[in-house]
Ligand SMILES: O=C(O)CCC(=O)C(=O)O
């Protein structure tokens with residue numbers, strides 16, 4: 001007999017010492033028994049860990065290696081060339097930039113959830129981050145075909161998916177390589193929503209009307225090597241949880257950097273595993289599920305001695321969707337504990353808490 005979501009959350013064991021691997025081979029299999037088995041694995045990982053690897057995710061190694069090569073080219077450009085594009089972004093593309101800011105940037109320090117998770121003896125030892133050691137290029141939805149992209153109605157009127165991207169002229173091929181991966185990862189993300197719904201005992205289409213124009217923001221990240229004496233106040237990406245529903249993360253093969261915090265306050269390595277991507281849940285899922293699904297704190301430190309690249313894709317819900325606990329995640333013993341806010345207000349609040357404006 002399957003136990004209820006609330007019971008499963010009550011029995012959760014989040015002292016994990018490794019991140020589970022889920023084989024998505026069954027995703028294309030229409031046999032309901034196969035789908036249910038897959039959803040059960042997803043449910044277990046979401047309730048206990050909040051992170052899992054996926055293999056057989058359908059994105060080719062060629063697409064990924066092209067993305068990596070193009071990132072190397074882009075990030076090796078002179079700083080002035082790179083910041084030129086960033087200025088362009090802030091001046092002309094306020095919408096895209098603001099959306100990116102709202103959804104992904106303002107969360108690395110003083111995170112309320114981190115403090116909650118880290119209360120106990122380790123809290124006092126938490127270093128104050130002096131700054132994150134990484135640079136990033138952020139972009140949102142865009143048709144791969146450049147002529148279609150120019151006339152894409154999604155980019156003209158739509159507040160969430162749209163906002164024109166500014167591509168660096170000095171790195172030809174970057175746009176195409178990154179967008180090719182983007183579209184593969186967006187397709188994977190869309191295929192994940194029904195699995196998450198089934199994992200929550202909901203109808204597979206439950207999230208369809210809540211994710212019609214949701215932002216899917218991708219970030220190409222570059223972490224310089226951190227050499228010299230380790231200073232925990234300056235790390236690649238400081239401890240944080242992601243804001244959105246879930247993140248699909250590609251990590252450069254062969255370089256350990258990502259770490260995930262377990263309930264024992266231990267940092268567990270999440271090394272890149274060949275042929276896999278990482279999926280982790282964000283705060284929107286924690287709100288929706290009354291913390292039955294975990295939005296787990298993580299960080300990245302590049303102590304490898306060489307450059308490191310990674311690519312997260314953040315999937316959110318539409319900004320007007322109220323983040324209201326779903327009934328199967330509430331009980332008399334587990335009342336809804338988050339105030340109901342819209343997804344848009346939630347990210348704005350996080351921004352305010354971090355920057356004070
Ligand atoms: O680079 C990584 O491995 C993690 C990136 C991350 O956590 C983020 O951008 O939210």
Ligand SMILES: [Fe+2]
Pocket residue numbers: 240241242247298
């Ligand atoms: Fe993250």
